[in-house]
Amino acid sequence: MELSQETFDFLASCVFITAFFGFLTVAPLWLILTFLTPKKVLENYFKEPYFQSNEIDLMSSFPISLLRTGIFGWVTLIPSLDTKRGIRDCHKLMPKWYKLLIFLWCLIGILTFIITVPGLIFLSNVTIVN
Amino acid sequence: MQSLVNNSKDYSAEFERRFYQKTAYQNSYEPVFYYVKPGDTLSQIITSYYDIRYGTKEYDYALLQVLFNNKHITNPNSIQPRQVISLLPMTPRYGVSMCLEEDAAQQDFEVLRSKAMNNSSVMAFRPNDSATQQFLSSIPSDPQERDMFWTLAWLQSNYDILSTGAAATANVLGGLAGEQNSGLIKEVDKLYTQYQNKKLTKSQYDYKRRQVLKSYSQKVGPVFEKAVFNGQTTQQAIRINRTKALPANADILKYAGRLNELAKLASKGGLILTGFGVVKGAHDMCQAETLKEKNEIFVETAVGSSIGVVSGLVLTGVLIANPLFWGGVLILGTIAAVGSYAAGKSARKIYSLSSDPIDFVSLTKAEAVCNLGFKAKSTDNLKSFDSLRAL
Known part of the structure; x- marks a missing residue:
């Protein structure tokens, strides 16, 4: 695909x-x-049988604990994703501000992913015409 | 794996060769910084590295110059292990290169460093700056730990695309070999002591031992288990030693010790790799010759990191329906690493094709990181330099 230099510059700036x-x-x-x-979430859901014992060991310390946050985050945002663990009600134990932060975090993350990844692939394969 | 270790040893040897290289009567300005080892004395270092005799006029010159260039040495009769001593090249006429003024010494160092930076395989340090001292103090003194350190440093230096995955692995290994798991192996030793003291019967001991080891196997998984126990299962490896040459609990203590060592090395390795990546990005940016190059490195690092983070976020969704195992973390880490590496490279290429690119370095004041350890080339000067080049 061919793009003018101005369009290329504009799209590149948007992606960056x-x-x-x-x-x-x-x-x-x-x-x-x-x-x-929240401690309540950890006490009630970060235990067996929701998580396996080796998962609990792994995800108890930083930086692997980031993955635990990812799991709780996704389940809070889209409870239907949880078909096996049975933690879809964990959002009931979260304060509103925490749920709001999770919502913002996932939303910005998804938007960033959707815009930057295809954007970089697209811009890497265009031809600039003057 | 063997070749990896050999390569890392070569890397370590090459690094140390440069580090401890003799410089007497060299014509080139090659920076040499000596890393003091336990038992070293200043006179030994000077006589050995300048190839001169103790008590001669040349020695006195050299000593004065070494003290002048190493303000951190307050007492020449007492140097400390892990201190860094800069050794300037010696010339036939003046003995050691002389820099009589502070500015001249600084200028000389900048010449040495810039020459070293042109050769990517040479690492140059400012002996007095805190970042250098911090880096050197992180090199383990134990020979085995040093091997691990250089293996990781070699990995980072040669295959930085893989090192994020390796860092993830190191962190996971640290978790698997950690006290919460290796404590179970020690538990077997306690059970054996109870059995010896007749607090447990043979059948009670056997039953409890089987339960503890089964729990350990389930926690760490079959791959890690076999890797640690040389292809055996935990049940096969953690047994009472029947040969009379060794204590009965020798195997148990050996493996408990190995796990603790692995945990220590792995956690250190993960941190080293992560730290190396961050420092390398900042260092490259600070040392770039032009503002455009600084911006390209900045864009590559920032976009790469961004894609790494958001990929990680997206990938955690996989864990909702799938249990996490240590190989899984390695796969996730490697996917995120490869994604962020490719994204960083693409971003740099795209930025270089822009006709009127945004000056992100000036806009975000990213050069502030250079004050943490590496002196940056002034952005204002680079702007003038770039405009001159454009003319």
Whole structure:
């Protein structure tokens, strides 16, 4: 596909700015959500049979605990994704501000992924015409 | 795996060769910084590395110059292990290269460093800066730990695309070999002591031992189990030693010790790899010759990191329906690493094709990181330099 230099510059700037913004928001939010995971959620759902014993060992310490936050985050946002673990009600034990942060975190993360990955692939394969 | 270890040893040897290289009567300005080992004395270092005799006029010159260039040595009769001593090249006429003024010494160091930076295989350090001291103090003193350190450093240096996956593995290994799991192996030793003290019968001991080891096997999984116990299962490896040459619990203690060592090395390895990646990105940006190059490195690092993070977020969705095992973390880490590497490279290529690219380095004041350890080339100067080049 062919693009003019101006269009290429504009699209490249959009992709870069989205990537920077995504990184600057998703990474800190991920850390905050991990360190501030409500104790009630951990006490009630971060145990067997919802998680296997080796998973509990692995995800108890940083940085693997980030994956635990990811699991709780996705289940809170889309409960129907949980077909096996049985933790889809964990959002009931979360305060509103925590749910709001999870919503923002996942939304920004997904948008960043959707815009930057195809954007980079597309821009890497275009031909610039003057 | 063997070739990896051999390569890392070559890398270590090459690094240390450069580090401890003799410089007497060299014509080239090659920076040489000596890393003090236990038992070293300053006179030994000077006589050995300048190939001169103790007590001669040349020695006195050399000593004065070494003290001048190493302000952190307050007492020449007492140097500490892990200190770094810079050794300037010696010239036939002046003995050791002389820099009589502070500015001249600084300027000289900048010449040495810039020459070293042109050769990517040479690592140059400022002996007095905190980042250097911090880096050197992180090199383990134990020979086995040093091997692990250099293996990881070699991996990072040669295959940075793989090192994120390796860092993930190291972190997982640290978790698997950690106290919460290896404590179960020690539990067997306690059970054996109870059995010896007749607090447990033979059948009670056998039953409890089987239960503990079964729990251990389930926790760490079959692959890790066989890797740690040389192809055996936990039940086969953790047994009472029947030969009379060794204590009965020798195997148990051996493997408990090995697991603790692995946990220590793995956690250190994960941190080292992560730290190396971050420092390397910042270092490359600070040392770039032009503002455009700085921006390209910045874009590559930032977009790569961004894609790594959001890929990780998306990939965690897989874990909702699938239990996590240590190989799974390795796969997730490697996918995120490969994705972020490819994205970073693409972003750099795209940025270089832009006709009027945004100056992200100035906009975000990213050069502030250079003040943490590496002196940056001034952005203002680079802007002038770029405009001159454009003319």
